[in-house]
Amino acid sequence: MSTSAQLFEQACRHIPGGVNSPVRAFKGLDRPPVFMERAQGAYLFDVEGKRYVDYVGSWGPMITGHADPDVLGAVRERLDAGLSFGTPTAIETTMADLICEIIPSIEMVRMVNSGTEATMSAIRLARGFTGRDKIVKFEGNYHGHSDSLLVKAGSGALTHGEPSSPGVPAALAEHTVTLSFNDIDAVHECFAEIGDQIACIIVEPVAGNMNCIPSRPKFLETLRETCDRYGSVLIFDEVMTGFRVALGGAQAHYGVTPDLTCLGKIVGGGMPVGAFGGKREIMEHISPLGAVYQAGTLAGNPLAMAAGIALLKKIREPGFHETLSQRVTTLCDGLEERAHAAGVELLTQRAGGMFGMFFTGQSRVDNFAQATACDAGHFRRFFSSMLDEGVYLAPSAYEAGFMSSAHTPEDIQHTLEAAGRVFAGLAES
Numbered sequence: 488m489s490t491s492a493q494l495f496e497q498a499c500r501h502i503p504g505g506v507n508s509p510v511r512a513f514k515g516l517d518r519p520p521v522f523m524e525r526a527q528g529a530y531l532f533d534v535e536g537k538r539y540v541d542y543v544g545s546w547g548p549m550i551t552g553h554a555d556p557d558v559l560g561a562v563r564e565r566l567d568a569g570l571s572f573g574t575p576t577a578i579e580t581t582m583a584d585l586i587c588e589i590i591p592s593i594e595m596v597r598m599v600n601s602g603t604e605a606t607m608s609a610i611r612l613a614r615g616f617t618g619r620d621k622i623v624k625f626e627g628n629y630h631g632h633s634d635s636l637l638v639k640a641g642s643g644a645l646t647h648g649e650p651s652s653p654g655v656p657a658a659l660a661e662h663t664v665t666l667s668f669n670d671i672d673a674v675h676e677c678f679a680e681i682g683d684q685i686a687c688i689i690v691e692p693v694a695g696n697m698n699c700i701p702s703r704p705k706f707l708e709t710l711r712e713t714c715d716r717y718g719s720v721l722i723f724d725e726v727m728t729g730f731r732v733a734l735g736g737a738q739a740h741y742g743v744t745p746d747l748t749c750l751g752k753i754v755g756g757g758m759p760v761g762a763f764g765g766k767r768e769i770m771e772h773i774s775p776l777g778a779v780y781q782a783g784t785l786a787g788n789p790l791a792m793a794a795g796i797a798l799l800k801k802i803r804e805p806g807f808h809e810t811l812s813q814r815v816t817t818l819c820d821g822l823e824e825r826a827h828a829a830g831v832e833l834l835t836q837r838a839g840g841m842f843g844m845f846f847t848g849q850s851r852v853d854n855f856a857q858a859t860a861c862d863a864g865h866f867r868r869f870f871s872s873m874l875d876e877g878v879y880l881a882p883s884a885y886e887a888g889f890m891s892s893a894h895t896p897e898d899i900q901h902t903l904e905a906a907g908r909v910f911a912g913l914a915e916s
């Protein structure tokens with residue numbers, strides 16, 4: 488038995504499923520998860536010392552690679568001053584100023600501890616600001632695990648969402664309308680029917696939780712116009728896309744401005760951090776300025792702020808995001824080329840520093856139904872064989888891949904050579 492398998496068995500005794508977040512469990516993959524011990528640059532090292540080229544990057548934050556010396560140095564510098572004070576600190580203002588400078592639609596920002604808290608708080612704020620209860624989200628978009636968001640489209644009326652998890656009250660799910668991603672007509676129909684009851688639309692501008700699905704032309708513009716027409720708040724969930732698809736996030740990439748933005752991952756440099764912010768006139772409704780309650784004992788934690796600020800400063804270097812997306816292009820073009828040469832159907836989709844692989848003959852994947860129609864068996868075999876080859880991809884066909892600036896052309900070449908061997912094996916099976 489491998490050391491990881493032993494550790495997983497031990498973990499399962501007192502941790503549900505052996506993991507603290509479900510996707511880590513390798514469910515449905517017929518092998519135990521790999522336990523990692525350390526990470527450096529583009530690499531993860533498991534408990535047996537095996538090295539992997541990592542395209543997960545802790546699910547996004549590690550955009551300059553693992554254990555970035557500048558980020559670690561910033562944390563070390565603050566460490567001896569104490570871990571948390573529960574009082575205001577100057578470093579929180581530095582972080583707020585930096586975010587507002589990089590993302591101009593954010594005029595005021597509040598720090599939280601996770602992406603889930605960011606979206607949950609932004610939705611409460613949108614509801615409090617508009618005095619409306621209903622929210623609109625899109626199938627296959629993930630915004631964390633708060634109750635209003637663990638909802639799937641109801642079978643019947645457009646207006647009745649159903650809980651997607653036990654424990655979410657049906658009465659609450661009813662207020663969440665779920666539409667198909669990239670479907671402009673569905674947005675028009677929904678708002679024509681109940682637009683005056685809708686507090687907000689929340690959207691991942693590049694969907695990264697059903698593989699990687701960029702917005703189609705005019706989709707985000709339609710959301711913007713519709714929210715303006717009906718007095719609803721437009722929330723971009725940029726937890727994944729923020730500082731990744733472009734420095735200024737997907738809103739800079741697409742040129743569409745939301746009212747509120749949710750951030751996570753990169754903004755904390757790998758520490759548990761999220762943030763939400765946007766228009767001053769909306770943000771002023773948050774407690775203590777306004778009546779919408781929101782709080783956090785550890786929010787704005789000084790070590791977390793130090794890590795995030797160090798990382799944000801680093802990725803502001805001119806050309807950083809161009810290089811990142813060039814590397815994504817090299818990887819994705821190379822994967823398609825090798826798959827097709829082996830006779831395997833593969834489509835890749837990209838946006839800046841994130842990408843996705845679909846085992847499909849379709850020329851484009853625009854929504855959840857198309858993403859779930861891809862060959863899951865091929866994905867499972869590909870993932871598992873790549874792991875054996877020393878390449879760590881997300882252990883699910885519905886997660887995006889993340890590039891970092893620490894990935895060298897040699898790392899990408901190594902990945903492509905491994906993929907070539909694995910595709911040949913897939914074609915034979």
Ligand code: PMP
Pocket residue numbers: 546601602603604606629630631632691695696724725726727751752761
């Ligand atoms: N929104 C998006 C777009 C995400 O990808 C995630 C997490 N992957 C979240 C929200 C939730 O963030 P967290 O896991 O930090 O709660």
